[in-house]
Amino acid sequence: MIRKATIADVGRMAEIIVYNNRKYYYPIFKDIEYSFQEFNVLSVAEQYRMDENFLKNTYLFQDTVVKGFICVIDQEVKKLYVDSFFQNEGIGQQLLLFAINNMKASHLxxxxxxxxxxxxxxxxxxxxxxxxxxxxxxxxxxxxxxxx
Known part of the structure; x- marks a missing residue:
């Protein structure tokens, strides 16, 4: 099920993005201090809590637990993340199609x-x-x- 994100979801979204950052972006950027110290679940969750525009424009895929999310602001896909444990299950596809059809996502x-x-x-x-x-x-x- 896809639903609007709430402030209660920021911790789970932070877990997803931090783990994905370490798995997929650390090998590209190779910035150990950023990936393993500065960019952590607590700092990301706090950032999301304070950003009303982010929460207002973010939708989650939830099936028992939150498995992924998408944020679209002014028709731009800002973030699309699926927990790596649940990738290749069509969750990213469902989130992206939801954003295209309901949020007019057109660029990224x-x-x-x-x-x-x-x-x-x-x-x-x-x-x-x-x-x-x-x-x-x-x-x-x-x-x-x-x-x-």
Whole structure:
């Protein structure tokens, strides 16, 4: 079931994003202090608690427990995370299709090195539009994807 996020969900969302960050982004950025000290469940949960716009625009997939979430602000997919224990069960697909159909999600930024994410978004009609930027404070390239 997909439902709107509440403040009571921020701890679980923080768990999901922190674990995914360590598993998928640490190998790219190799910033041990950030990934294993600064970016932790408590700091992320507090950030989400304080960000009304984030909560207002975030929906969860819950089946017994929260398994994933998506945040779309101004038609941009800001975050899409599925707990790695529940990946490849169609949860990301359901969240993305929900966002496309109900939140008018039409564009996003993705790390150039995150080939799996690029392929995933392409399956749902997103295409690289040639726009590029650097991830803040790094030399890692972000690619812009749009859905026409």
């Amino acid at each position: 930024w993705v790390l150039e090195k995150n080939k799996g994410a690029i392929r995933f978004y392409e399956r749902y009609g997103f295409h690289l539009d040639g726009e590029r930027a650097f991830e803040e404070g790094t030399t890692e390239v972000l690619l812009h994807m749009v859905r026409l």
